Amino acid sequence: MRDALVFNGASNLDFQDIRTNVIRIPEVVMRIREAQQIWDSLATTSLDLANFIASEDSVFLGHIKLKAFATAVVQVGLLDRYLKSNKLPEYVVGTINGDSPLLVALGKITFQEMVEQSSAVTGVAGRPVPAASGGFELPVLAGVQLCEYGIFRRNEKGDFHRQNSDSREIERMLVELAEENDVTKLALIGPGNTISKRIQDLTSREIQVLESIDMDPMLSWFWSNLRADRLAVAN
Numbered sequence: 066m067r068d069a070l071v072f073n074g075a076s077n078l079d080f081q082d083i084r085t086n087v088i089r090i091p092e093v094v095m096r097i098r099e100a101q102q103i104w105d106s107l108a109t110t111s112l113d114l115a116n117f118i119a120s121e122d123s124v125f126l127g128h129i130k131l132k133a134f135a136t137a138v139v140q141v142g143l144l145d146r147y148l149k150s151n152k153l154p155e156y157v158v159g160t161i162n163g164d165s166p167l168l169v170a171l172g173k174i175t176f177q178e179m180v181e182q183s184s185a186v187t188g189v190a191g192r193p194v195p196a197a198s199g200g201f202e203l204p205v206l207a208g209v210q211l212c213e214y215g216i217f218r219r220n221e222k223g224d225f226h227r228q229n230s231d232s233r234e235i236e237r238m239l240v241e242l243a244e245e246n247d248v249t250k251l252a253l254i255g256p257g258n259t260i261s262k263r264i265q266d267l268t269s270r271e272i273q274v275l276e277s278i279d280m281d282p283m284l285s286w287f288w289s290n291l292r293a294d295r296l297a298v299a300n
Contacts, residue, residue, distance in 0.1 A: 068250045069242055070147075072159030072167050073276075074212055074235060077257030078136050079126060084118050086287050087256050092149075093142030096176070100138045103180040109188075114138070134185035137164030141179070143254050144170055147277045156248060157225065158238055161215040166254065171217060171225045214238055236260055243270045252277055256287070 077083050087093055094115075101114050117125065118135050125132060144166060159167030164183050168174045180186060214235045217225040232238045239260070242248040250273045253260070258276040278284045 066250075067156065067242075067246060067248045068154035068252065069156035069158055069239070069248045070154050070170070071157075071235070071239065071251050071253045071260075072140055072170075073253045073255050073257065073259060074160055074214070076136050076140065076255055077259065078118070078132070078139065079122065081119070081122050081125070082291050083256055084125065086291070087139055087143075088115060088118050090142065090146060090284065090287075092145040093139055096138050096142035096145065099176065100134075100180050103177055104186060107181060108186050130183075130185040133164050134180075134183045137166050137179060137183070139256075140166040140254050141169050141176055143256070143277055146281065147252070147254065150281070151252070153219070154252070155219050156242055156246070157217045158235065158242070159214065159254075160212045161227075162213045167215070167217070216242065236264055239264055239272075243272050249273060251275070252280065 078087070088097065097115050097118070101112075104112055104114065112131070114135065117128075117131060118139070125135075153170065157167060157170060159165065159170075161167060164179060164185075165174075166179070169176050169179050174182075214233065216228045216230055216238055218228050219225050230238055230241060232241055239248075239251060243264075249271070251264070253274065253276045255276050256278055258274060258279075260274070264272055264274060278287050
């Protein structure tokens with residue numbers, strides 16, 4: 066029986082009330098401030114990242130690169146909070162190109178490097194990343210490269226290495242982990258849990274799917290004041 070940490074690419078930052086709540090989490094606030102300092106030192110355009118995250122849906126959803134950048138910054142903050150009470154499990158799954166909190170979690174890049182290399186800062190789409198199982202490269206659409214997901218496993222020395230996988234969808238990768246590697250518990254870095262039902266539909270195994278915010282008793286307030294439709298979508 067093994068655990069996996071999953072960076073939920075389809076985070077629910079699409080909703081303003083969820084964004085308003087997430088920027089109240091101290092670790093997220095710290096990462097937003099850090100990202101703001103890096104942005105101010107590098108970018109040629111001005112941005113108030115906290116205000117952008119808290120902006121109306123039409124504004125937030127209308128800027129694809131900034132949305133991806135903001136989501137990555139938020140997820141690194143949520144990762145910081147998760148790691149205060151938990152260790153990285155044997156498996157970690159998430160996007161490996163573009164704005165990638167997973168690479169920060171594994172120490173492959175620093176948070177500063179993630180910000181500096183973001184297409185939101187540079188204005189240039191990220192370099193195509195070849196799949197582990199071949200030379201396939203993901204296309205770039207509207208200046209934003211499609212997400213490529215990867216599975217990483219910790220070896221006996223404590224180092225994480227990417228596993229070969231024929232799957233390109235994150236749900237399929239998680240089913241693969243469940244059925245071939247005996248992974249029975251998934252902890253999601255959200256916010257929100259949008260993959261639980263799909264995972265259960267795809268595998269006959271019982272898999273426990275938990276969202277990192279739900280795992281934190283100090284964040285019990287997070288979902289309590291959200292509209293019912295938001296809560297339904299998130300969970």
